[in-house]
Amino acid sequence: MMEKPVEKKPKTRRKAEKPLDRDKAKRYTCIVCPACCDLETDGVEVNGARCPKGEVFARQERVAPLRVITTTVRCETPRGLRMVPVKTSCPVPLALIPEVMKQVKALRIPKIPAIGTLLTTGSSSEPVEWVVTGEVG
Amino acid sequence: MECCRIDMIKHDHYDVIIIGGGPAGMAVAVGASSAGLKRILVLERHPRLGGILNQCIHVGFGLRYFKEELTGTEYAARYKKLFQQAGVEVKTSSFVHKVSDRKQVTFVCPEGELFVSADHIVLATGCRERTREMLTIPGTRPAGIFTAGLAQEMVNIHGILPGKNVVVIGSGDIGLIMARRVVLEGAKVQAVLEILDHLSGLVRNKIQCLDDFGIPLYLQHETLEIIGKDRVEAIRYRDNTTGRENVMACDTLLFSVGLIPERDLLIDAGIDPGDGIHVAGNADYVHDLVDWVTKDGEKLGRSLGNGNA
Numbered sequence: 350m351m352e353k354p355v356e357k358k359p360k361t362r363r364k365a366e367k368p369l370d371r372d373k374a375k376r377y378t379c380i381v382c383p384a385c386c387d388l389e390t391d392g393v394e395v396n397g398a399r400c401p402k403g404e405v406f407a408r409q410e411r412v413a414p415l416r417v418i419t420t421t422v423r424c425e426t427p428r429g430l431r432m433v434p435v436k437t438s439c440p441v442p443l444a445l446i447p448e449v450m451k452q453v454k455a456l457r458i459p460k461i462p463a464i465g466t467l468l469t470t471g472s473s474s475e476p477v478e479w480v481v482t483g484e485v486g
Numbered sequence: 487m488e489c490c491r492i493d494m495i496k497h498d499h500y501d502v503i504i505i506g507g508g509p510a511g512m513a514v515a516v517g518a519s520s521a522g523l524k525r526i527l528v529l530e531r532h533p534r535l536g537g538i539l540n541q542c543i544h545v546g547f548g549l550r551y552f553k554e555e556l557t558g559t560e561y562a563a564r565y566k567k568l569f570q571q572a573g574v575e576v577k578t579s580s581f582v583h584k585v586s587d588r589k590q591v592t593f594v595c596p597e598g599e600l601f602v603s604a605d606h607i608v609l610a611t612g613c614r615e616r617t618r619e620m621l622t623i624p625g626t627r628p629a630g631i632f633t634a635g636l637a638q639e640m641v642n643i644h645g646i647l648p649g650k651n652v653v654v655i656g657s658g659d660i661g662l663i664m665a666r667r668v669v670l671e672g673a674k675v676q677a678v679l680e681i682l683d684h685l686s687g688l689v690r691n692k693i694q695c696l697d698d699f700g701i702p703l704y705l706q707h708e709t710l711e712i713i714g715k716d717r718v719e720a721i722r723y724r725d726n727t728t729g730r731e732n733v734m735a736c737d738t739l740l741f742s743v744g745l746i747p748e749r750d751l752l753i754d755a756g757i758d759p760g761d762g763i764h765v766a767g768n769a770d771y772v773h774d775l776v777d778w779v780t781k782d783g784e785k786l787g788r789s790l791g792n793g794n795a
Binding site: 379418450 | 533534540543544545546549555557559560562563566641642643644645670671688689690693694774775
């Protein structure tokens with residue numbers, strides 16, 4: 350039996366607390382990695398982040414949360430229905446998820462695409478790009 | 487008519503036989519191969535490698551091992567490449583039903599039943615989900631009761647939505663992920679009920695799976711009874727902070743109440759790990775990240791080759 354590995358914290362230490370504008374400060378939990386840092390930001394300074402990604406996350410989260418959407422696309426093959434896993438190629442605004450899901454649910458592809466293939470939904474003015482994330486058996 | 491290619495195995499005795507071609511099994515094979523072992527066989531019951539990763543379409547994998555955020559399916563594809571470079575022999579659609587204390591493995595495959603032996607046998611069989619029966623929740627036995635991982639397979643592999651009005655019982659990660667997944671597919675999730683006073687899964691999953699979609703998490707809420715004749719109609723539950731009981735209407739229950747390492751092969755044979763019998767990945771203990779499963783597995787594989795096991 351092996352020992353349970355301890356969740357390693359990123360090497361950068363928690364930086365000293367910066368003074369925040371108390372009227373504007375909001376708290377978030379970072380969702381970038383499983384360390385789940387407790388963040389606080391006034392939009393400019395960020396406290397509590399163990400890495401720079403957390404600082405970017407907190408500032409963005411305060412303005413407009415962004416999420417990568419993962420779902421599946423229906424693919425009717427001669428051997429039957431196959432579900433093709435996809436994700437958005439970049440994070441999309443949380444508020445747009447229902448609309449983006451509507452688009453991708455209507456999508457049908459005739460042939461199983463290779464992993465990494467790009468698919469597009471939405472209008473030409475506001476396209477949403479998807480990446481195939483799996484090898485479908 | 488073209489003759490069928492019978493994909494039999496190459497040897498009757500191996501250095502290592504690995505049972506399970508998921509992340510743990512592939513990692514052990516890669517480790518053992520890197521330490522110089524030549525005759526390595528991976529037996530996988532499904533037609534393809536990857537194990538549970540094949541149904542994990544969500545992101546959150548690989549940050550520690552590949553230093554990049556991947557979906558489970560991407561992690562599987564990426565690791566499969568490393569695995570294929572190791573040149574290990576694989577037999578898919580092969581279900582191991584017996585391991586003997588003489589290090590013999592019996593498995594069923596499309597060609598029939600085969601026996602094979604090895605110096606080392608590694609169980610990389612993952613884990614099973616705890617079910618409603620194991621919790622002994624009283625009530626009827628209607629349709630509409632699923633474990634979260636089964637629902638995940640239904641939605642992500644088969645394209646079937648298990649129900650429209652869902653209650654998730656237990657706040658494990660798969661339950662949280664599936665709450666979001668069925669909402670994206672058009673179902674309503676009434677709530678996640680957790681008997682403990684804290685979340686079982688990761689906080690980041692509560693935020694991006696429940697909070698983002700306005701799904702309430704009720705802590706210290708105990709499910710008392712499942713109601714419904716043919717299909718689930720409701721559950722009766724109690725808020726243990728106040729002692730108040732209530733009924734919640736729903737047509738589907740998803741259970742996310744823990745995972746149990748799958749070691750029935752050893753239990754059935756009455757053998758313990760040690761002396762050439764090893765357990766890897768979630769069959770050893772439940773890991774919260776696949777990255778650690780990979781690292782643990784590779785380490786075990788290397789130790790087999792170096793003769794330290």
